[in-house]
Amino acid sequence: MARTKVLLTVNTYPLPSRSYDELVCTAGILEDGTWIRIYPVPLSFLLGQRKSGKMETFKYNWIELDLIQRSQSNDFRPESYSPKHYDFRDLKILEHLDTKSNWYLRKQICLQNVYTNFNLLIEDSKAPKNKSLATFKPSKILGMDIEPDDREWKNEWTEIRKQGDLFNQEKNPEILVPKLPYKFFYKFQDETGKVRRLMIEDWEIGALYWKSLGQTEGNEARALDKVRFRYEKEFLTKKEIYFFLGTTKQWHMRRAYNPFVIIGVFYPKLDLQTKLF
Numbered sequence: 001m002a003r004t005k006v007l008l009t010v011n012t013y014p015l016p017s018r019s020y021d022e023l024v025c026t027a028g029i030l031e032d033g034t035w036i037r038i039y040p041v042p043l044s045f046l047l048g049q050r051k052s053g054k055m056e057t058f059k060y061n062w063i064e065l066d067l068i069q070r071s072q073s074n075d076f077r078p079e080s081y082s083p084k085h086y087d088f089r090d091l092k093i094l095e096h097l098d099t100k101s102n103w104y105l106r107k108q109i110c111l112q113n114v115y116t117n118f119n120l121l122i123e124d125s126k127a128p129k130n131k132s133l134a135t136f137k138p139s140k141i142l143g144m145d146i147e148p149d150d151r152e153w154k155n156e157w158t159e160i161r162k163q164g165d166l167f168n169q170e171k172n173p174e175i176l177v178p179k180l181p182y183k184f185f186y187k188f189q190d191e192t193g194k195v196r197r198l199m200i201e202d203w204e205i206g207a208l209y210w211k212s213l214g215q216t217e218g219n220e221a222r223a224l225d226k227v228r229f230r231y232e233k234e235f236l237t238k239k240e241i242y243f244f245l246g247t248t249k250q251w252h253m254r255r256a257y258n259p260f261v262i263i264g265v266f267y268p269k270l271d272l273q274t275k276l277f
Contacts, residue, residue: 036133
């Protein structure tokens with residue numbers, strides 16, 4: 001693909017890696033509405049962007065860099081690319097798309113190709129298309145589920161990498177990126193009326209949980225209430241919700257019936273005038 005202009009829209013929660021440092025799966029959209037996955041992106045790079053004062057605007061930024069399509073043996077999904085230079089030495093950060101006029105500029109790029117029927121998306125995820133990234137509009141969101149999860153990384157990951165806390169690196173430079181002790185899900189219907197449930201794996205929900213935990217002085221129940229308030233009450237009453245969906249390589253390769261998870265939430269304000277008609 002060579003030199004490529006991408007609007008970054010998604011960062012997933014980091015995972016430890018044997019080959020690199022903690023890795024983040026980053027996805028974005030080309031000018032023609034085509035989705036693209038950039039992997040691996042080292043967490044240290046994103047933290048460096050935060051330190052340089054750019055982290056707040058890194059999402060929904062146009063960037064330009066050299067990309068190489070990942071080999072079929074490493075990743076069969078057609079949207080998967082790797083940076084030509086792992087240290088991103090060739091990266092050029094371009095303009096940031098703001099939220100003016102109810103996310104008008106972002107909508108022009110992110111909502112060019114929107115699925116409303118989940119069955120059609122599942123069909124497109126099969127060979128030969130192997131679609132693994134998409135924008136999806138649920139017809140109705142029924143609510144949020146929160147379930148306990150393992151509180152520590154798997155033993156083999158614990159020793160892979162130890163570095164600063166993801167959201168407060170100066171606090172303790174020796175600890176591993178913290179493992180989220182809960183799983184978050186949205187329950188929703190598509191245009192067929194069928195009820196589905198997908199896990200939310202984006203960076204934002206993890207960051208919100210840790211921030212809320214700090215604000216509540218370690219009270220997990222209250223922290224979870226804050227997460228639920230934002231993703232359930234605030235989003236579902238005040239926002240027009242779209243999902244950014246992506247497949248997990250493992251389950252897509254195994255041809256699971258539904259290999260998708262929610263890797264991002266797109267949430268402009270609800271247009272009440274439109275909603276009335």
